[in-house]
Amino acid sequence: MEITIIAETNDNGIHPITAQMVAAATSLGASPTILCPGGVGSEEAASIDGVGAVVGVEGDCFSSFDGGAWASALNSAVSGGSVFTAANPNGREVASRIAASRGVPVIQDVTGVSSGLTVTRPIYSGKAMEEVTVSGDCVLSIRPNAFAASGSGGSASVSTVNHSSDVAVTVIEAIAKASERLDVSEADIVISGGRGMGNIDNWTQLEAVADQIGAAVGASRAVVDEWGLSHSIQVGQTGKVVTPTLYIAVGISGAIQHLAGMRSSKYIVAINKDADAPIFGVADYGIVANWEDALPALKDAFSSL
Amino acid sequence: MDIAVLIKYVPDSTAKISISGGRVDESSVSKWSISPFDEYALEAALAMKESAGANVTAITCGPARSEKALRDAAAVGADALVHVSVDDLTALDSTKIQSLLSAAIQKVGASVIFCGKQAADTNAGSTGPGVAEIIGAACVTGVTEISSDGDGFSAIRASSGGAERVSVGSPCVLAFDKTASELRRPNVKGIMMAKKKAIDAFDAGSLGVEAGGSTAQVISQNPPAEKAPGQMFDGAGSVPDVVQKLRNEAKVL
Numbered sequence: 001m002e003i004t005i006i007a008e009t010n011d012n013g014i015h016p017i018t019a020q021m022v023a024a025a026t027s028l029g030a031s032p033t034i035l036c037p038g039g040v041g042s043e044e045a046a047s048i049d050g051v052g053a054v055v056g057v058e059g060d061c062f063s064s065f066d067g068g069a070w071a072s073a074l075n076s077a078v079s080g081g082s083v084f085t086a087a088n089p090n091g092r093e094v095a096s097r098i099a100a101s102r103g104v105p106v107i108q109d110v111t112g113v114s115s116g117l118t119v120t121r122p123i124y125s126g127k128a129m130e131e132v133t134v135s136g137d138c139v140l141s142i143r144p145n146a147f148a149a150s151g152s153g154g155s156a157s158v159s160t161v162n163h164s165s166d167v168a169v170t171v172i173e174a175i176a177k178a179s180e181r182l183d184v185s186e187a188d189i190v191i192s193g194g195r196g197m198g199n200i201d202n203w204t205q206l207e208a209v210a211d212q213i214g215a216a217v218g219a220s221r222a223v224v225d226e227w228g229l230s231h232s233i234q235v236g237q238t239g240k241v242v243t244p245t246l247y248i249a250v251g252i253s254g255a256i257q258h259l260a261g262m263r264s265s266k267y268i269v270a271i272n273k274d275a276d277a278p279i280f281g282v283a284d285y286g287i288v289a290n291w292e293d294a295l296p297a298l299k300d301a302f303s304s305l
Numbered sequence: 306m307d308i309a310v311l312i313k314y315v316p317d318s319t320a321k322i323s324i325s326g327g328r329v330d331e332s333s334v335s336k337w338s339i340s341p342f343d344e345y346a347l348e349a350a351l352a353m354k355e356s357a358g359a360n361v362t363a364i365t366c367g368p369a370r371s372e373k374a375l376r377d378a379a380a381v382g383a384d385a386l387v388h389v390s391v392d393d394l395t396a397l398d399s400t401k402i403q404s405l406l407s408a409a410i411q412k413v414g415a416s417v418i419f420c421g422k423q424a425a426d427t428n429a430g431s432t433g434p435g436v437a438e439i440i441g442a443a444c445v446t447g448v449t450e451i452s453s454d455g456d457g458f459s460a461i462r463a464s465s466g467g468a469e470r471v472s473v474g475s476p477c478v479l480a481f482d483k484t485a486s487e488l489r490r491p492n493v494k495g496i497m498m499a500k501k502k503a504i505d506a507f508d509a510g511s512l513g514v515e516a517g518g519s520t521a522q523v524i525s526q527n528p529p530a531e532k533a534p535g536q537m538f539d540g541a542g543s544v545p546d547v548v549q550k551l552r553n554e555a556k557v558l
Contacts, residue, residue, distance in 0.1 A: 010465070065464070067434055067444055089422075089430075089463065093446050096399070096431040100438035105398035105521035108429040118524070123427055127322040128329055129527050136520045168443035168477075172470045175461060189557075213558070231449075231483050232463065237318045237425060238341045238483060246557045257318050263529070267555045269547060275537075284535040284555065285547045293541030301548035305558060 002081025003030040014041040017086040019149035026050040038062030051156040059164025064171040071097030072165035087141035099139035106139040111146040125237040125260030187216030189246045194220035196251025200227040236261035254279030306359040309415035312343040314374035315426040327525040342421025346481040357453040379499035380491035386504045398521035403435040408512035416476040433480035442476035
């Protein structure tokens with residue numbers, strides 16, 4: 001199977017999802033080609049095990065994000081077969097564009113692949129899973145942390161091509177400085193608070209514990225709406241769907257929309273004073289306690305690790 | 306300005322999703338609604354109509370029940386309604402659905418398209434950019450704020466650095482995230498008028514789209530894997546035990 005992977009890059013080079021996409025591709029018997037938008041991270045991409053070749057795609061359009069321009073420029077460097085991108089907002093947009101341009105189906109947020117080709121993906125924010133068979137080429141966006149990453153020891157060839165495309169979406173200004181905190185959809189550990197924490201004045205205590213263990217801070221929809229927190233930290237069906245290694249829910253009862261956003265986390269700790277709260281139904285470790293008592297205890301326990 | 310708003314009628318986010326015979330059991334869904342992000346797109350279009358003047362056409366693709374989404378959109382102010390009739394959306398892959406919607410947009414003659422960043426059922430987010438590709442339009446996804454800017458729009462979208470303001474000309478597709486706008490609610494007059502509003506109905510044949518031959522086929526829909534019951538602890542005194550288990554048992558700390 002011929003597969004081209006669009007590398008996910010950031011300021012530091014290659015994002016870990018790239019090696020996870022390689023693992024998904026090699027599990028199908030492919031020796032994938034990686035395209036690095038803007039030529040970023042080519043050498044690092046070449047060291048991922050199982051990669052056939054790396055092509056840095058250079059062009060003026062890669063200096064800011066316009067999905068249409070990126071898809072057009074990258075698509076010019078795809079020789080054929082299927083294409084994988086990361087299932088984050090930009091990756092999904094590029095995936096949709098490339099698929100529509102090639103007239104092949106796109107399947108987003110894939111969590112499993114098997115030869116044939118059969119792919120698995122969550123629907124209804126994880127309230128159900130769907131299996132789809134594809135005949136012919138397709139474009140898949142791959143969910144972060146769904147595949148164990150390929151190792152690094154490879155030495156694929158690296159080449160460079162120039163492809164740019166007209167930019168139709170112009171960035172005028174950055175209007176909000178990035179939060180100093182980690183993004184909930186990127187972090188390994190997420191600690192979220194809900195209405196059970198009483199009021200916004202208590203939020204800093206949650207943040208303090210998060211800082212202690214390098215966790216991102218998340219929130220239920222109720223407190224985002226009522227306490228005026230940023231929608232960017234809302235976890236749930238109309239917020240972000242998160243898949244961290246560890247999710248700690250504090251004072252969150254577990255409305256069905258919230259569960260949809262975090263139930264795929266690897267380990268879930270729930271702290272709630274109501275022993276019947278639905279959040280305990282998805283928790284690996286449930287603690288029936290007030291947040292006032294539990295947060296300081298967490299802080300002490302983490303600091304003695 | 307002609308704005309087409311793409312809306313999808315989906316199980317309400319509060320609805321329980323049950324599976325029967327390897328498929329989501331649609332007949333057991335207690336409540337259907339316009340997909341939440343599409344509601345923000347519709348609200349933005351109606352606000353644009355008030356501030357800059359626009360003719361707003363709501364377009365939906367789906368089975369007969371989807372007409373209710375159009376009536377709901379009319380009740381809050383959509384000027385025209387288009388129903389692209391498809392009995393089973395899961396039988397069509399992304400290329401087919403986007404082709405149908407693109408054809409309907411071209412029938413309406415809109416060069417500005419608003420939609421949600423993703424639908425609440427598939428959570429995919431393919432439609433906005435896919436339609437943009439087919440009709441040759443620019444696309445901005447994750448829009449949280451919009452204003453008319455003469456010939457085009459100034460929009461705020463999420464970015465890896467937080468948020469950024471972008472400028473885009475027409476033709477364009479704007480795929481909305483949740484915005485700060487309060488969603489308008491229909492009044493009695495709006496609901497009465499919506500009942501009488503004409504719906505332009507199309508299907509694949511009348512749109513000239515070949516609807517067969519999807520190369521991606523849904524073979525089954527299943528409940529998520531059952532999770533083994535977790536360990537329960539009583540009182541904040543158990544916190545140190547749990548943290549030790551996270552380290553030694555789960556090995557995540």
